[in-house]
Amino acid sequence: MTTTTLAVLVPLLPFLGAVAGLLLGRTAPGFVRPLAVLPALAAAVLAVIVAVRQGGGRAIDASTQLTPTGSVPIDLALHLDGFAALVAVLVGVVATCVQLYSTGYLRDDPRYPSYAALVSLFTSAMLLVVYSGDLMVLLVGWEIMGICSYFLVGHYWETPEARAASLKAFLVTKLGDVPFLFGLFALATDAGTFRITGILRAVGSGGLDHPTLIALLLLAGVAGKSAQFPLHTWLPDAMAGPTPVSALIHAATMVAAGVYFVARLLPVFAASAAALTVLAVMAAVTMVGSALAALAQDDIKRVLAYSTIGQLGYMTGALAVGDRGAAVFHLISHGAFKALLFLGAGVIIHAAGTNSLAAMSRMSGLPKRIPDAYWTMTIALFALAAIPPFAGFFSKEAVLVAAEHASLGDTTGVPSGAGWTVLVAGLLTALLTAAYATRLWLLAFRGRGPAVPDHGRQPLVMNGVLWVLAVPSLAFGLAVTYLDDWFDGHALTPTVTTAVLGTGVALVGGLVTYGAWRHTTAMAARPPIGAVAAHPEDSPAVSEAEAIATHTPAYGDIASAPDPADPGRLLLGPLHRHAAVGFHLDAVYHALFVRPVLAGAELVRFLDREVVETYVRGAGAVPRLLGAGVRRAQTGNVQTYLSALLAGSVVLAIAAVIVAAVGA
Amino acid sequence: MSHLAAAAEQGFLSPTGVEIAFLLVGIATLGAAVVTVTTKQLVHAALWLVVALGGLAVEYLLLTAEFIAWVQVLIYVGSVVVLLLFGLMLTKAPIGRSPDADSGNRWAALTVAVAAAAALVWVVVDAFRTQWIDLDGPAQGSTRVTGEFLFQHWVLPFEALSVLLLAALVGAIVLSRKSDNDKEQR
Amino acid sequence: MHLAYPAVLAALLFCTGLYGVLARRNAILVLMSVELMLNAVNLNLVAFDVWLRDTLHAGQALTLFTIAIAAAEIGIGLSIVLMVYRNRGTSDVDKLRDTAEGPAADDEASAMADKAAQEAAQKAEAAA
Numbered sequence: 010m011t012t013t014t015l016a017v018l019v020p021l022l023p024f025l026g027a028v029a030g031l032l033l034g035r036t037a038p039g040f041v042r043p044l045a046v047l048p049a050l051a052a053a054v055l056a057v058i059v060a061v062r063q064g065g066g067r068a069i070d071a072s073t074q075l076t077p078t079g080s081v082p083i084d085l086a087l088h089l090d091g092f093a094a095l096v097a098v099l100v101g102v103v104a105t106c107v108q109l110y111s112t113g114y115l116r117d118d119p120r121y122p123s124y125a126a127l128v129s130l131f132t133s134a135m136l137l138v139v140y141s142g143d144l145m146v147l148l149v150g151w152e153i154m155g156i157c158s159y160f161l162v163g164h165y166w167e168t169p170e171a172r173a174a175s176l177k178a179f180l181v182t183k184l185g186d187v188p189f190l191f192g193l194f195a196l197a198t199d200a201g202t203f204r205i206t207g208i209l210r211a212v213g214s215g216g217l218d219h220p221t222l223i224a225l226l227l228l229a230g231v232a233g234k235s236a237q238f239p240l241h242t243w244l245p246d247a248m249a250g251p252t253p254v255s256a257l258i259h260a261a262t263m264v265a266a267g268v269y270f271v272a273r274l275l276p277v278f279a280a281s282a283a284a285l286t287v288l289a290v291m292a293a294v295t296m297v298g299s300a301l302a303a304l305a306q307d308d309i310k311r312v313l314a315y316s317t318i319g320q321l322g323y324m325t326g327a328l329a330v331g332d333r334g335a336a337v338f339h340l341i342s343h344g345a346f347k348a349l350l351f352l353g354a355g356v357i358i359h360a361a362g363t364n365s366l367a368a369m370s371r372m373s374g375l376p377k378r379i380p381d382a383y384w385t386m387t388i389a390l391f392a393l394a395a396i397p398p399f400a401g402f403f404s405k406e407a408v409l410v411a412a413e414h415a416s417l418g419d420t421t422g423v424p425s426g427a428g429w430t431v432l433v434a435g436l437l438t439a440l441l442t443a444a445y446a447t448r449l450w451l452l453a454f455r456g457r458g459p460a461v462p463d464h465g466r467q468p469l470v471m472n473g474v475l476w477v478l479a480v481p482s483l484a485f486g487l488a489v490t491y492l493d494d495w496f497d498g499h500a501l502t503p504t505v506t507t508a509v510l511g512t513g514v515a516l517v518g519g520l521v522t523y524g525a526w527r528h529t530t531a532m533a534a535r536p537p538i539g540a541v542a543a544h545p546e547d548s549p550a551v552s553e554a555e556a557i558a559t560h561t562p563a564y565g566d567i568a569s570a571p572d573p574a575d576p577g578r579l580l581l582g583p584l585h586r587h588a589a590v591g592f593h594l595d596a597v598y599h600a601l602f603v604r605p606v607l608a609g610a611e612l613v614r615f616l617d618r619e620v621v622e623t624y625v626r627g628a629g630a631v632p633r634l635l636g637a638g639v640r641r642a643q644t645g646n647v648q649t650y651l652s653a654l655l656a657g658s659v660v661l662a663i664a665a666v667i668v669a670a671v672g673a
Numbered sequence: 674m675s676h677l678a679a680a681a682e683q684g685f686l687s688p689t690g691v692e693i694a695f696l697l698v699g700i701a702t703l704g705a706a707v708v709t710v711t712t713k714q715l716v717h718a719a720l721w722l723v724v725a726l727g728g729l730a731v732e733y734l735l736l737t738a739e740f741i742a743w744v745q746v747l748i749y750v751g752s753v754v755v756l757l758l759f760g761l762m763l764t765k766a767p768i769g770r771s772p773d774a775d776s777g778n779r780w781a782a783l784t785v786a787v788a789a790a791a792a793l794v795w796v797v798v799d800a801f802r803t804q805w806i807d808l809d810g811p812a813q814g815s816t817r818v819t820g821e822f823l824f825q826h827w828v829l830p831f832e833a834l835s836v837l838l839l840a841a842l843v844g845a846i847v848l849s850r851k852s853d854n855d856k857e858q859r
Numbered sequence: 860m861h862l863a864y865p866a867v868l869a870a871l872l873f874c875t876g877l878y879g880v881l882a883r884r885n886a887i888l889v890l891m892s893v894e895l896m897l898n899a900v901n902l903n904l905v906a907f908d909v910w911l912r913d914t915l916h917a918g919q920a921l922t923l924f925t926i927a928i929a930a931a932e933i934g935i936g937l938s939i940v941l942m943v944y945r946n947r948g949t950s951d952v953d954k955l956r957d958t959a960e961g962p963a964a965d966d967e968a969s970a971m972a973d974k975a976a977q978e979a980a981q982k983a984e985a986a987a
Contacts, residue, residue, distance in 0.1 A: 182745055646960025647952055652781045652881050659789045692860050699868040706872055706895050710879030715888065722891050725872075729898050736865065741922050745901075748926050752934050753894060760887045760911045760937040764944045775882050776953045782881030790874035797866040804862035806910045813909050814919055822916040823923070830920075834927050841931030848938035851945075 012062045013071040016087055019055045019097060020136035020150075022048040023104070027129035034122025042112050045125035049108045049132055053101030056136075060094035070142060070206055081197045088142030088205050088273075091495030096269055097139045099344045103261035104132035106474045110352050111253045112355075113468035115550045124164060128257060131157040135262035139269065144193050144203040147270070151189075151234070154263050155182050162250035162256075165554045174249040181243040185233020191228030195219060197278065205273060212276040224277060224284030227270075228291070235267025237325055238295040241318050242594055245302075248310040249557055251550055252355030254311060259317040260348035266338055268324040272333040279331055282424050289329035289427035293434035296322035298592060300441035304448065304577040305588035308364050308521050310356050312449050316393060317347060319438055323408050326431035331423040332411035334496030338489075339404035345481035346392040346401060349385055353475055356382040356467050357453060359549035364556040366449070367575065370530075371458040378461050381472040383454060385479040390450050392482045394443040394515050402512070403486030406503035409435050409511055413504070439511050443518030448577050452525045471549075525576035691808060695735050702728030713770045715761055723754050736806070738814030865906035872899035886940045886950040890933060897929045 023607045026048030033040050063071060072086035108128060115121050134157065137150035156179070163175030197203050199218050200211035211217060231237065234243040244264070248255060258264060271278060271288075278284050296319050303315035320343045327336035358364045361372065369375065376383040392401035412435055414420050415428025489501050578585050587593060642653075688696070705724035712718050733742035759807040812818070823831060872895060879892025901922045908918025944950045 509928070643959060645778075645956030646778070646780070647955070648776060648778045649882055652778055652785055655789065655877065656781075656785045659785060659792060663788070663792050666792065689860070691862065695860060695864050697865065703868065703871055703875065706875045709895065710875055710883065710888075710892055715885060718888055718891060722894065725895065726898060729872075732868070732902060733905055734866065736860075736905050736909050738909065738919060740903075741905060741919060742928075744899075744923060744926055747928055749894070749898070753930060756933055756937055757887055760890075760940060763941055764885075764887065764950045765886070766885065766950075774884060774888070775877060776884040776951075778953070779882035782878050785875045785881060786878035787879060790871055791909050793870035793874065794867055797870055798863055801862040801866055804910065806860045806862055806865075806906065807912075808860055808909070811933060813912065813916070814905070818916070819919060819923075823920060826915050829921045830924065834924055838927060839929055841934050845934040845938040848935070850935075 012059055012069060012089070013087060014063075015055050016059050016069075016071075016140055019052050019059065019101070019131045020140060022052045022055070022657065023129040023133035023136065027126045027133060028295070030122055030126030030129060030544075034126065038122065041122045041125060045129060046105070046112065048129060049101065049105045052107045052132070053098070054134065056094070056097040056101040056231070059089065060098050060673075063089050063091070063094045068206075072142060072204070081201065081203060083145045083203055084143045085146060086142030089140065090544055092272055092333070093139050094339065095341060095492075095495055096265070097136055099341045100132065100135050100139060101263045102267075103255065103344055103348045103478075104128070104135075106348060106352070106478055107253045107257045110256075110471050110474045111251075112357070113470040113498060113549070114253055114355055118550055120164065124161070124251075127157050127160050128254070131161065131257060131262055135266060138266050142205050144197065144205065148190070148193060151230075151266060151270075152186070154266060155179060155186065158182070158247070158258060158263055161254040162247045164251050164254065164559065165249065168249065168554065168557060170246075170557055171249040174246040175245070178243040178247050181240055182233040185230045185240050187229075188226045189230020189233070192223050192230065195225045195226060208274065209276055212280055217277065217280055217315065220277065220280035221283045224281045225287065227274070227277070228284065228288060231267035231271055231325075232291065233267075234270075235264050235321050235325065236318050237267070237291050237321060238298060239594065241295060241299070242591065242598065244318055245306075245311050245314045245591065248314050249307060252310065252351055252358065252553060255314070256348045256351035259314070259351060260344040262319055264317065265340055265344065268321060268328065268336060271325070272337050272340075273326045275328060275331070275333045278328070279320070279422050282422070285329050285331070285388045285422075286424055286427050288325055289323060289430045292322045292326035292329055293430045293471055295319065296326065296438040297441070300438045300445065301581065301584065301588045302591050303445040304441060304581055305585050307366050307575075307589075309357065309366055309369070309449065309453065310364060310443060312366070313347070313350050316350075316445065316509040317343075319442060320347070320393075322437060322438070323405060326435060327408040327411050329423075330415035330428050330431050331420050332407075332414075332497075332499060333409035334492070334499050334501055335404070335411045335497060338407050338492060338501055342392070342400035342404040342481070342485050343486060345478055346389040346399075349389040349475060349478035349482050350393065352471070352478065353382045353386040353389065355553065356471060356475070356558055357550060359467070359481045359552045361453075361461060362552055362556070365554065370452040370456040370575075372456050372461045373458055374460040375456065375516045376630050378456050378463065379467060381467070381475055386453075387450065387477040388479050389482050390446045394446040394519060394641070395439060395511055396443075396515060397508070397512060398486060400482050400485040402508075403489045403501070403503065405435075405439065406508055407489070407501040407508040409439075410501075410504050411499075434508060436514055440514040440518040443515035444522045445577070445579065447519040447522040448526070448575075451523065451576070455526075457530065459597070467549075487651055498552075522576055522580065525579045529576050529579055639657065691735055698728050698731045698735070702732065711775075712769040712776045713772065714768075715766045715771060715774065716768060719754055719757050719761060722757070723750055724752050726754070731841060733814070736814070737808055737812040739812060740814055740816045742814075780822070862906065864909055865902055869899045869903040869906070872896075872902065884951045884953060886943070886952050887937070889952060890936050890940070893936075894929060894933065897925060901925055 016216055026044050030041060030044045033044065061661060067422060068088060068090035070086070070088055072084040074084050094564035108125065108231065111121075111125065111128065115124060122396070131154060134150040134153035138147050138154070141147040141150065159175050159179040162178050163171050165171040166175070193203075196208060196217075200208040200216060202211075204557065212220075217223065229240075233240040244259075247258065250258075299315045299318035299322065303312050303319065306312045320339070324336045324339050324343075327339060339363070356379055357369070357375070358505050360382070361375060363369065388399065395402045396403040398405075409432065410429050412432040415423045416425050416432050417428070418425045420428070423627065492501055493499065590596070642649075702725050705721045705728060709718050709721040712721060719796055726745065730742045730745040730750070733739075733745060876892045876895030876897075876899060879895060880889055883889050883892060904918040904922045906927070908916060908922075911918075940950050943955070947955070
C-alpha cells in the first residue's frame, strides 16, 4: 500500500471503530473492548509506518475533490510533513494507551460502550485534523472534537459538576470557534483556497491582505481549543470527566489541536508582528497565571489541568517566537508525560479513595500500595519540572533557546519584545512548575498518618500502560538530535546558558517547596480531613466519581481545601486565595456573561408572562365576551329572530338599490 | 306598443274612473288591513280581515280578473276566515279587548315594516311610474278564459295541486285528532 | 290604469302583513297576517299578468295555485296551533321558548372555563 493509502486509513480506522462500537454496543457487548482497542492500536501502528516512510523528508500531498463547492474549492486533501507524521504517532500511541487503560478503569461502567466509541471518534477527529491538508476538512475534525469533549467530560452526568463542566467546555470552546470560523473564511478569501499548501504559497508571495485581522480571529479559536488565557477556564472544570478522558484531552487531542493548527499555519501568523506579540503576551500570562493557580489547587487532577495550561503556554510561546519545531517538540514530549501523569493520577485516586491532596497528605504508605504508579509518576514529574535528562528538559530548553534567539533579535520577523516576554515568563514558569510538581509529589507520596487501606493490586493493563508511557517521558529527549530533519531544520539542542538557567530555577523551586513542606508538615498532625471513598471491588471510575461529587461538600470548594499543612499556602501567601479560584476569572465571566444572560432570560420570562400572556388571555376573553353576547341574543323568541332576519334583508336591499341608483 | 300609446294619451294627473275607484277601494283595503294587525280585539281582527280580503276581491274585479275575484270571495272570505274564527274559538281566545295582543317586539316590527315599505314603494314607484295597464278589450280573467288556460296549459300543476290539497287535508286531520292515549285517560 | 297603483298597494299590504307577523302575539293573528302577505303577492301577480297580457296567463294561474296553497296552509297551521294550545295551554308565540339559551347553562359554562384557566395557571406556576 502506498503511504497515502495508509495515511487515509489512520483516521478512518478509529472512525469505523466508533461507528461499529455505537451500533454493536448493546447487542454484542463482547465486541466492545476489541472494537475500542484494536482500531486505535492499528491506527497507531499505521501512523508509525507512515512516519517511517515519510521520514522527515519532503511533504507528501494528495487530494481529491468529491464535488465542486463554489468559488473556493474544498478538497479532501492530505498534507504529510514531519509535524503531521510525528503528532499522528503521538495521538495514536496515547489513544491506544487511553483505550487500554479505560478497559480496566471503567470495566464495570454501564455506559462503557458509548464511552469507548466516543473516545475512538475523538481520536479519529484528531487524526483528521493532524493529516488534513484542507482547512475545511480540518474544521470538521475540530468541531467533532468539540462535541466529543462535551459528551466525554459529561460522562458522570449524574453529578452536577460534570454537567456544568461539559456545558462549559462546549460553550467556551464554541465562543472561540465563531471567530475562528470567520478567520478561516477571511483567510480563504484572501488566499483563494482552503488548501494549506496554497495558503502557505500565498503567504510566501505576500498575497494576504489582512494578515493581522485573520491571525487574531484564528487566535481566538486556538485560545479556546488550546485553553489559553482568557478562554482557558473550561479546562480545570473539565476534570469532572473520567481520568482517561482527561489524559486524552490534555495529552494528545483537543488542546494539542490549537497549537498544532498554529504550527501548520505559522507563516500566516508570522506575517503579522502584532499577532505574534499578542500570542507572546497570551502565552506569558497563561504560563505564569496557570502555574500560580496550580500551586494552590487541592484536587490532584486540577493541579495537572493547570499544569497543562502552563505547558501549552510554553508551546504557544515557542510559536510566538517563530519556532514551530520547538513547539511541536514540546507538544510531543508533553503529550507523553502528561498522559502518564493523568493515568497515574487515576491510579492514585483509586488507591487513596480521594482526589484531594490535603487528604492524601494525611495518609502514609501510598508508594507501597501502588509502586508502579509511584515510580512512573516520579519520572513524569521530573519530566514536567524539566530536570535533565528527562524529556521535558529538552523540549522546554528548545522553547527557551528559541525565545532567547528571538529576544536577541536573531529571528527575522519576530519582535524582540515578544522574545523577552516569552523568555522571562518561561523562566519564571520553570521555577513555579518545579514548585508545584514537588508539592504534588510530596503531598501525594510523602503523607504522614494512618496507612492507606489495601485495595489489592491495580489492574495489570493500567500499570502496563503507565510503564509504556514512562519510556518516552524518560528517553524521548535523547532523540533531539534526530528531530531537526523532521521539523524546520533548526537545531533543537539546548544551549548552556538556558540549560543552566532553566535547570537552576527548577532546582530552586523544588528545594524551596521542599523546605516549605518540611516547615508546614508539622501542622498536619491534626486528624485527617475530608472523606475517603473506598470501593476496592468496583472499577476505579466509581471511586473517582464519588470523590468528585464529595469534594465540594467536604471542603467547601471544588478547587481548594482549608489545609494549613499545604506548602503552596505558605509559598503563595496572600496570593493563595486568588490563585485557588483561578484569579477570579470565572467570577468575572459570571458577571460579564452569565448574569446578563440570566437577567435577559428573566426579562424574557417577565415579558412572556405579563405581556404576551395578557394578549393571549385577551384573545381568549374577547371571543368569550362575544359568545356571551351572542348567547344572549338566543332568546328562543321566533319573532325576534325573524325581525333581525328581515331587518338584515331590508338593509341589504336598500344598499343594493342605492348602489344601483348611484351606479346608474 | 299599445300601452306606450295609451301612456301618451293618458296623463298622470287626469285619473280615469277606474283609477279613482281602484284608489278608493285600495285605501279602504289598506285601512282594514292595518286595523286587522293592530286591533286589540281578536275576533274583530278576523272580521276586519274579511273587509280587507273583500276589498282585494273588488280590486281583482277592477283589474278584469273576474274568476279570481270570485275565488277570492269563496275561499278566503268564505272558508279561510271561518276557519280562523273557529281556531280563535277553539283556543279560547278572549272576547273583547285583550291588552297583550301585541308582543314586546312591536317597535322592532314597526321599524322593519316601515323601512321595508319605504324601500319597496320607492323602488316600485321609481320602476313603474311610466307604465300603464291597458284594460280595454276583452276581459282577461273571465271564467271562460280562465278555464281555457287552466285546463290547456296548466292542467298538470293543477292536478299536482289537488294531491297537495289532499295531503294537507290528511295532515290537518292527523294533527288535530286527539290521540288514543288522551281518550284512555278520560 | 297606472301600474303604480296596484304595485304600491301590494307593497303596502305586504308590509302591513309583515308588521302583523312580527308584532302579534297570538298565533292565529300571526296566521291572519300571513294571509295578508299572501294576498299582497296575489294582487301583484294579477296586476302584472293583466299588464303584460300574457297568453299563458301565468300570473292568474299562479294566483289560483297560491290561493289553494294558502287554504291548505291555513288548515295545517291551524291544526298545529290547536295542538300547541292543547299541549301547553297557550297559543302565544313568544311563550314558546324551548330553544332559548338558559342562563344557568351560561353560568355553568363560564365557571368551568374559569376553573380550567385557574388550573392551567397553577400548572404553569409549578412548572416555572
